[in-house]
Amino acid sequence: MALILVLETTTINCSVALAEDDKVIAIKEDKTPGYSHAEKLHLFIEAVLKEAKKELADLDAVAVSKGPGSYTGLRIGVSAAKGLCYALNIPLIAVNTLTSIAHQYKSLDFKNTYVIPILDARRMEVYTSVFELKNGELIPISSVEAKLIDENSYAEFNGNRLFVGDGVQKIEDTILDKENSMFVQSLPSTREMAKLAYDKYKISDTEDVAYFEPFYLKDFVIQKKKKA
Structure with missing residues (x-):
């Protein structure tokens, strides 16, 4: 049985789930406007592991929503997923947000x-x-x-x-x-991602942890403030 940590951060919904194969056994979400993912994501990861009585070392893979979506949200989710996969030496799975x-x-x-x-x-x-x-x-x-x-x-x-x-x-x-x-x-959620991630896990459809980048779809543009 595969234990997969699933992360979704592409919109205002900061969503983390833990799935055994394609079944979600613990989930934590917050849809509060304001994109507080940087503060909440790792706390949510700890929460779902604790609820399911699992440890990071038990994970078989990490799945992340790859975009398109919020540039900042994508960076936060993908950075967390890559860090966990690198540290634990487990596969990275990417799921298209749409x-x-x-x-x-x-x-x-x-x-x-x-x-x-x-x-x-x-x-x-x-x-x-x-x-x-x-x-x-x-x-x-x-x-x-x-x-x-x-x-x-x-x-x-x-x-x-x-x-x-x-x-x-x-x-x-x-x-x-x-x-x-x-x-x-509606907003994307790890509830639906879990099965999609497991389908990819079964056929070893995984990413190169070192080189994987989010699917931004278009370039990030910094809006300059107009001079008074």
């Missing part, structure tokens, strides 16, 4: 449904991809992208459209065609 969000809705029983995870980016941009839900399986039909949205965005996807994530309000406020569309505010 895939993780989409899997929150894998059990929906709708026909011809597109599950479209949306993470808010700067201005009118979102991080997004598109999945088609067929027979309980999510099939990716578009690559991850930083998309500049307008009134005609996603019009090419006919059928039920389920927009999920922390950026769905931006979509709902902008697109003209809202027929057969649902908009659900």
Whole structure:
């Protein structure tokens, strides 16, 4: 049985779980706005280990949400994961954040449904991809992208459209065609990541700890203050 520590820090949700194979046995989350991940992440790691009566030395792997998402959040989560993997000499597993969000809705029983995870980016941009839900399986039909949205965005996807994530309000406020569309505010969580991480663990789909970098999708930009 594999014991996997799972970390999610790409949005305001600081989420840590401990999973035996694909089953979560302990979880700690905080969705307070303000990105206090640097202060809370290691405390949450200690908390889930204590709850499950496990030690760091018991871990078989660490899984981390690789992005896209908050630049700072990604750096915090990936740095913690890499540090643990290096110190414990265990594998690092990376899970795409948008895939993780989409899997929150894998059990929906709708026909011809597109599950479209949306993470808010700067201005009118979102991080997004598109999945088609067929027979309980999510099939990716578009690559991850930083998309500049307008009134005609996603019009090419006919059928039920389920927009999920922390950026769905931006979509709902902008697109003209809202027929057969649902908009659900949600955040990525280690609850869904656990199974995705275990699926990768079983086939040794792991990362090079020394060279792995988060999936930023676009460059980090420092906004300069305007002169008075």
